[in-house]
Amino acid sequence: MSKQNSQPQASKAPSIYPAKLKTQVAMIFLAILAFYLFSMFWTQNQMTGGFNNALSNMKQVAEKFFPPNTSVVSNVWGPLSQTIQMAVIATTVAAVLTVPLALLSARNITTSKSLYLSVRTFMNVLRTIPDLVLAVVFVGLFGVGVFPGILALIVFSLGILAKLISETIEAVDMNPLEAMRASGGNTLQVIFYGLVPQVLPQFTSFVLYVFEINIRASVVLGLVGAGGIGLILDRELQFYNYPNAMAIIIVIFFVVITIEYISSKIREALV
């Protein structure tokens, strides 16, 4: 009897979501849509000729960029290796500097709450500034060259690394550390034999990840005068030399892909 009754009910099963949630979701959806339409309107406002004009224009410009002028490729390797060298130096320096900062901003290592909070806040503020903005400021301070670029990369990657690594440190198993402390190990011994083995694989993986980010960031640093391949790209663009610029962009693309591939393979092997 009951089986037969359940048959028609199943087709008219009440919704599993309460009506209140539905209206809430609808309101949020509408708000997002409205904000989106407004954003689209605003950002297209300064466009001359509207959207259709832009589309036809895009086709014309695509023709200007192609075919890329491959003869510039031989001049690219110098600045390109400079770009990679900048990323290597910045990543190394940041990896070294991040150790004390990460320890200071890990809740389970730094027991002084005010110290932990102030380091953390400082790192949070540091992380909000985009790398290129840092580069603009450092170029203003140190003049055009490689040095401000490296400095911008160091500061930027320090923010990311310190956060990632302090989170890893906070997630370690504290039992071995306590056992060491209980059997008379001093702070340094506890860190070296209890903490380091637990954190090292993650640390290496994060450093490689930041290296990938730095490679991508250093490619464009030259646009603001901070060294690397971006400088020649900027020059070609300023002379509206689009085929040359396209060749440089393609080289950048392949180098970034290759380095990312190698780095991700190493990271897979590590973790």
Next chain:
Amino acid sequence: MAEYNLPPKTTVSWQKRIKAVFIALAVVALYLWTFLGIDIEWGRAIERISENFGVVIPKLFNPDWAVTREVTAKIMETIFIAFAGTLMASILAVPLGFLAAKNMTHPVIALIGKWLLSANRSFPELILAILFVAAIGPNAFAGVLAIAIHSTGMLGKLYSEVLESIDMQVVEAMEANGANKIQILFHGVLPQVIPEFLSYAIYRFEIDIRASSVLGIVGAGGIGTMIIFASMNRNWNEMGLILLAIIIVVTIIDTLSAKIRQKIV
């Protein structure tokens, strides 16, 4: 007489040793190449910083409040660019994410999809912005397109990973009960992935706010336009206010986004 039993030393196979030596050599070679190749002009950098430090730093910490209105307008434009770009990307990335997920399509298609997405990701936003500025002129919409395309690559990859980690038993059970593809999609797959999709899209918005604040450097709208002018005119008071505005906006959006994401997942 106390006798200590030390744990036995771990033996390392010779293959591993050779591998370790090779890695060490590669790292040493990389550093040699780097430090011999790079040419940092220390003399000039030190000379400049000794000239500039006393001038620039105090100005940076003494923002020029007179341009507050302009900075507010530009930072709003930055938010619009990031929002429009992220929303476009978060929708475009859904089909691409499905294409690149191993358990949703043919493995070969999934592999091709993954390659396309990673190729897309490797174009830095600013390079894309340069291309779009050349194509549709120096305006904010070029920035929107650059953000949208770059974020699509990243989000598509994250979406495909979410899809690959879903509980396939639900899908199989529905298949066994005779549900068609669309029913499986709407009742089996989407309910499992929507919270994480949303969470990643919101997280991407955080990143895109930072990204869109520098797009103006190549002419693609937003606060970056003011950054590049302030630095060209060496107007460090104005730069101070711009930095302050970026820090405030990014902090607010990061905090909000973290709160919302905690609630969703």
